[in-house]
Amino acid sequence: GTSAGVFVKNLNLPVPMTDYSATDPVASGIIDSATEGSGNPYVWAQVEPSLPFRQLKYYYSVCPFQKLGIIVYGDETISGVPDIEASSEEIGFELVKYNIEECKRETAQELEAYYEMVEEKIARIAEEGIDAFFLTVDLINDTSRLASLLTPLYDRNIPVYLMDDVSYVQHGALMLISANDMENVGRFVADTIAKIFNGAQAGSLPCVYTSAPSIYVNYDIANRIHYPLTFEFLTVCDAIFTEEGGNEDG
Numbered sequence: 446g447t448s449a450g451v452f453v454k455n456l457n458l459p460v461p462m463t464d465y466s467a468t469d470p471v472a473s474g475i476i477d478s479a480t481e482g483s484g485n486p487y488v489w490a491q492v493e494p495s496l497p498f499r500q501l502k503y504y505y506s507v508c509p510f511q512k513l514g515i516i517v518y519g520d521e522t523i524s525g526v527p528d529i530e531a532s533s534e535e536i537g538f539e540l541v542k543y544n545i546e547e548c549k550r551e552t553a554q555e556l557e558a559y560y561e562m563v564e565e566k567i568a569r570i571a572e573e574g575i576d577a578f579f580l581t582v583d584l585i586n587d588t589s590r591l592a593s594l595l596t597p598l599y600d601r602n603i604p605v606y607l608m609d610d611v612s613y614v615q616h617g618a619l620m621l622i623s624a625n626d627m628e629n630v631g632r633f634v635a636d637t638i639a640k641i642f643n644g645a646q647a648g649s650l651p652c653v654y655t656s657a658p659s660i661y662v663n664y665d666i667a668n669r670i671h672y673p674l675t676f677e678f679l680t681v682c683d684a685i686f687t688e689e690g691g692n693e694d695g
Contacts, residue, residue, distance in 0.1 A: 447523045450475040454488055461647040464490040465634050468497075468582070473522045476652065483648040489641070491634055492652040497525035497608065498532040501579065503622040503658060504606045505536050508673060510577035512539045514570045514603075516563070516584055519547040524581035525608065541573045545584070560587070564594055571597040578605045580618060592617035602670040614661045615686050619672060626656035659683045 450464035454475050470476050470490035477484030479492040501513070513533070517524045526542070533540040543566050549555045563584065570578070578598050585591055595605055595617055607613050607621040614621050633654045641647050660682045667674050679685060 447473050447475075447520070450490060454485070458487065460487060461641045462488050463634065463638055463641070463647065464488075465630075466491065468523050468525045469528065470652070472527055476648075479652050483652065486646050486648040489637060489647040489650055490652055491630065491637075491654060493630075494653060494655055495528050495531075497528040497579075498535070499658075500606070500608065500622055501529065501532045502536060504577070504579075504620070505538070507620075507622075507678065508577075508604065510538055510575075510604075512541060512573070512575045512577070514541045514543075514573060514575035514578045515581055516543045516545065516566050516570060517581055518545045518584045523583065526581075529579065529581075541570060541575055543570055550586075556587075560585075560590055560594070567594055568597045571601055571603060575603060578603055580605055580607050580613070582609050585613075588612055588616040599666065599670050602672075604670060604672055605666075611661045611684070614663050614684075617663065617666065619663055619666045619670070621661045623656075623659045623661070626659070630654055630656060662686070 447467040447469075450467045450470060451473055453462050453464070464470060464475055467473060467475055467490055470492055471479055475490045476488060476492075479494075483489060504510075515524075515526075515529060517526055521527070521544075530540060545562060545566065548559060550559050585594060591613060598605055604619045605617075607618050609621075609623070611621050611623065637650050640650060661684045662674065662679075662682050663686045664674070665686075665688045666672070
């Protein structure tokens with residue numbers, strides 16, 4: 446991830462380091478470039494080309510939106526905000542962004558205070574005239590709270606798209622179009638580690654891997670908010686979640 450990659454990179458250890466699944470290794474400073482060398486012979490990071498942009502382009506193609514809402518917890522780079530803002534300009538939608546500063550979320554009392562703040566932010570952004578919401582990483586880490594927190598959005602028929610984690614579709618988000626082909630990304634990273642063990646310089650190895658998309662949708666939520674799901678779209682979904690049937694693999 447991003448935080449771990451930045452931390453280890455800044456230790457400046459004279460041993461090879463590989464970083465996997467950072468949102469944007471270049472913007473966060475783990476590597477200098479995805480295509481022209483990492484800038485440090487000991488550092489390698491897996492790069493998925495503009496993952497939020499690719500996701501938002503997919504979501505927009507399914508059902509175009511004019512005004513997208515996001516709520517960002519902590520570091521904007523970890524949540525992919527630079528790519529989301531670039532997507533807004535290139536695709537052509539307006540972005541409404543709220544921020545929540547990092548805070549302690551360890552004790553039950555701290556968690557309750559945090560989720561009360563999240564609930565208030567979601568209720569406010571739902572009234573901003575948005576017609577889609579993009580749930581960024583680390584905002585809601587408790588899926589048991591998800592359905593109630595998203596209620597203000599669904600009461601206005603606002604679809605909730607995900608950046609990550611298919612389990613959130615099971616628990617009340619509308620859709621995840623994931624560009625993380627975990628099996629083949631794993632092979633790519635493993636192959637990189639093998640090359641390093643066999644003498645290759647970590648910072649000189651290719652970083653970019655482009656995954657094929659996988660689609661997951663919550664059919665009950667789609668019905669609740671009158672979201673248009675065509676038969677053709679449903680046939681290409683990797684999994685369709687329903688309250689009664691659980692999960693139907695595509």
